[in-house]
Amino acid sequence: MSERRELANAIRFLTVDVVQKANSGHPGTAMGMADIAEVLWNDFLRHNPANPKWLNRDRFVQSNGHGSMLTYSLLHLAGYGLTVQDLKDHRKLHSKTPGHPEYGITAGVETTTGPLGQGFATAVGMALAERKLAQDFNRDGFPVVDHFTYVFVGDGCLMEGVAQEAASLAGTLKLNKLIAVYDDNKISIDGETPGWFADDSAARFRALGWNVIADVDGHDAEAIAAAFTAARRSEDKPTMICCKTIIGYGSPNKQGKEEVHGAPLGVDEVARTREHLGWTHEAFVVPETVMRAWDARPRGERVEAEWNALFATYRTHYPELAAELERRSAGKLPDGIDAVVAGEVTRILSATPVREPIRKASNRVLGNLLKSVPEVIGGSADVSLSTLAWTGAARSITPDDFSGNFLHYGVREFGMSAMMNGMAAHGGLIPYGACYLVFSDYSRNAVRLAALMGLKAIFLYTHDSIGVGEDGPTHQPCEQLVALRAIPNMSLWRPGSELEALVAWEHALKRQGPSVVVAARQDGGVFAHSAGDLDGMRKGGYVLKDSVGKPDVVLVATGSELGLILAAATTLEAQGKAVRLVSIPNGNLFAREGRDYQDSVLAFGTPMVFVEAASPLYWYQFLKGPGTVVGVDRFGESAPGPEIYRLMELTAERIVSEAEQLLR
């Protein structure tokens, strides 16, 4: 047995023993990719286990995250402080080795993977971030940002559409420092893949502008090393290394079969595998010599020290750049941000309110903020001008010039969102990306992963309701607002004025977690804010206009429907009713406020009408007395937006009538 094979077998037996002990898990992938991982981690990967957050480390992502024991074994062996006990606790509550790799739980895990295809797309985002930061910060002789992104993918990842979207853009953008390894084992859960996956993957990736290294024997260390060496030399293309592997390699009776994918081998087969691979050690025991060979800490200390020396000299030459890179990498916003926000507040409060599309107000404040936050990288899934994601501060990134700050993602909402996650997880950049609200559906699981990981990624959605008008029901969202707000750890803004839009973007830039900003294509209402509104706005909901004395009725709205409740209030007040108007631009934040604050705004028990051009479901949680929700619970129509508002009875008259009924 070669020494390399022995090193790889350490992964295999940690995996089979852990999965056997947990009596649950996925041994096949780790056994199949062990040789590849061994070569990558021992010969190529530049990282420092003592500092998993070193900014210039190579990124490693295992997109086929169900095979997480591969990652955990690597982190254990390389010296990331993951203990044997941690491994034994695989898939147990609050362990460092959950079923799938989880960002923030385990040092060395760069992103949460498990939802297939997305780890790959996220890795593309990381490579994109590296290219962008390298362009902005590197100077002659000072490649301070200069690392590779490696990603392992399985058949499942390549079948998922999101991988196609990301691969296509990676090829277009010539991300040559992205190196993917395809674990071509021809097995997925349903069995042998040729019955449902007959792609010529090598040819496919070539067609996407990739450097493809095909037909590599994934169990031949020399061939694998040669492939990585060649991949790292690619000058203008990302590389896909297609490795033929045997799933569950080493298990005499189960290798190459689906049964080794997602279940323990069984005690007997574990023993036979030991015999077959000549691994004589007890369960969980890796011999000292093997552990030493794996230990990446000395090498890691050295490579980081080299980089630190480089960076120190860089700092003497480019002190501002060095400070800026450090600031960004630490996730700190520029000191001046609060002053900029304050300036915007003053500008808005002193201007005469005008009727304008909310997306336009949002675009203006965003553009003004961005001048002071250079780490923000915008983008849009092909609708830059209709989403108005394109601000006055925007400059396009092109395949040959990454000095801009705006990505044309093409018609790829899901890929965009997963790539945004990759940039946010990489660090040094704050991504925002836009599409029409209804097509948030396409990207929903990536938005979810941003929330799960707590990544600072900002999703801008316009065309937010039946207000879209003529394009019809396929383009008119209805259930998307409640669906997005329902994602745990989400913060969804639907501003109805320029000031609300400002607060939304400010909060989104500051929040350690994702935000959704919904900026309607239709007009907001015309009303003058006072500085006093800001505090409540930042809590997600506030009294926009109070009644004199105790309100008879409370009208609540968001976004473009603020104009409707303003109009309804005029009518009701003419009837002598005391009307309180409430705006809840961020129901997620408002819901997290205490009951007292909510009561101070909503006056629970007072008859209440909620108004939003969307599924009413979200608002019932705040309805603790008589009241109703005026919303949209059917599909829209193709007609001018105002006509559909009337058709759906989303009108001031309807609100008045609902209020009157409640007051009867």
Add this chain to the structure above:
Amino acid sequence: MSERRELANAIRFLTVDVVQKANSGHPGTAMGMADIAEVLWNDFLRHNPANPKWLNRDRFVQSNGHGSMLTYSLLHLAGYGLTVQDLKDHRKLHSKTPGHPEYGITAGVETTTGPLGQGFATAVGMALAERKLAQDFNRDGFPVVDHFTYVFVGDGCLMEGVAQEAASLAGTLKLNKLIAVYDDNKISIDGETPGWFADDSAARFRALGWNVIADVDGHDAEAIAAAFTAARRSEDKPTMICCKTIIGYGSPNKQGKEEVHGAPLGVDEVARTREHLGWTHEAFVVPETVMRAWDARPRGERVEAEWNALFATYRTHYPELAAELERRSAGKLPDGIDAVVAGEVTRILSATPVREPIRKASNRVLGNLLKSVPEVIGGSADVSLSTLAWTGAARSITPDDFSGNFLHYGVREFGMSAMMNGMAAHGGLIPYGACYLVFSDYSRNAVRLAALMGLKAIFLYTHDSIGVGEDGPTHQPCEQLVALRAIPNMSLWRPGSELEALVAWEHALKRQGPSVVVAARQDGGVFAHSAGDLDGMRKGGYVLKDSVGKPDVVLVATGSELGLILAAATTLEAQGKAVRLVSIPNGNLFAREGRDYQDSVLAFGTPMVFVEAASPLYWYQFLKGPGTVVGVDRFGESAPGPEIYRLMELTAERIVSEAEQLLR
């Protein structure tokens, strides 16, 4: 000017004049693809405008649906009864020519398109349906099901991941009667595509197993005709015809530019285009000679008559097959279905209830129903055995044998769902397809389109909550139930017993519209139903177990949480409380019931606890008095399912405690 070009120009001028009149719309695509469409419709397409539902018609889908004026012009010219006035009403309320093609609104529109990529994937489903029905019904000399599916796609469609998923499976399944035409005009909304879309699309589709006809001049009728002729000869591969076109062809100042994509040309440019193309006719006027040349009715009558003759002879030889094909095409279930359901009811009511996973109970009733409903075609996105979509009645469809009834879709949730829509829209088949509930996120917009179109497609989702356990938060849905229920026209079942599962599947098979069946991996509760439960079950919610006398508290649950309220009730009853237990397996149906029925079940005003292992948001709508919702509003953990239930306090003890607080 050649005569063909004149025919194509009729499309161009109907389009530019309509868009100019509507002052909104997308002229570029119709102008660019007019020559291709002219050749296809006049030389190849077998259809009968007098009978748009003729079962053996060729299917035509315009996946780049924003260019809907192409489809509308074709339908007008071919004789589908779409009048000039209908065209003039483009994008007006309740017109037959909405902004995007809408299924059910316009005769001849085979599916709703607009959400990019999905029209293509839906067309793959249609071709799949054709292949399946051909295999089942055709006999030597009687190709009664024998048609092509043509689909037009733009750059946007090809960028979307869903197209990749469908294309890959179409290649694998050798759907040679699928013919796609790629409108390669190198323009998308952000401008010239090479900056974000540099794929070699021809090579890509070859890699996916397609017959690719590359570099066709999309404005050369002869070249186009030759391409279609060659495509129709493909024996074992779907065909992609890559046509180089000029967007907005004929507009001297705007063709080839983005500005012609989504806005009227302007009065002056319309005039210049007339001049440039030598079209001397007034707006909306197509000369009689041109109309006659386009009229597809005589040819349509002939081809359908030929087929009718063939079918008449087929009927004499194979009366049962003929009757069966007619029954299925009419969307009628077999007569015996009610007896089968009744038999299942009897079987279930007479059996002793056992503790078992709900997905297993669902699998059993589904398998038993399917024996009598041969038009059902099942499938799963690679997790056939863990979703238990694979029933005792299942047989795999393979690339070379479509006699089975189960599709292995691979890891392609979105593609699967869009293909299911295509099969449902084609007719003759009822598709169901499965994946884990959390990955419904991937396919969400296709589920939405099924609801918008009212298609009978059934989405089976398992692994429905934190109960998934060790795989962790990426695999544990939380917000998906409310998000799916919020889709208009959706019918979501989350059964908690075998009888509820039976009712769910029965309803799903009978409903003209999509259904979601959520079948938990975890166990249901153990309780005996009575036949009296059925009626309320079919209304979506019912009293599972009532108190003697007026209830002090109402406990409501769905699915696997029925077991929890049963246990809580035991404790509360021991304390002398009168407890009513309510099951709401289908909140969508229950919400559509009148307030009286809802009140008869929920006893509004009584303290109430709703329990579901999911986002609580859905249930507040039914909370019209004191009460609370015990749910899950944060991400899960990786640990055994029961531990996470305890961690999240989703326990009988918690329910008891909440009830006690309400009763205090």
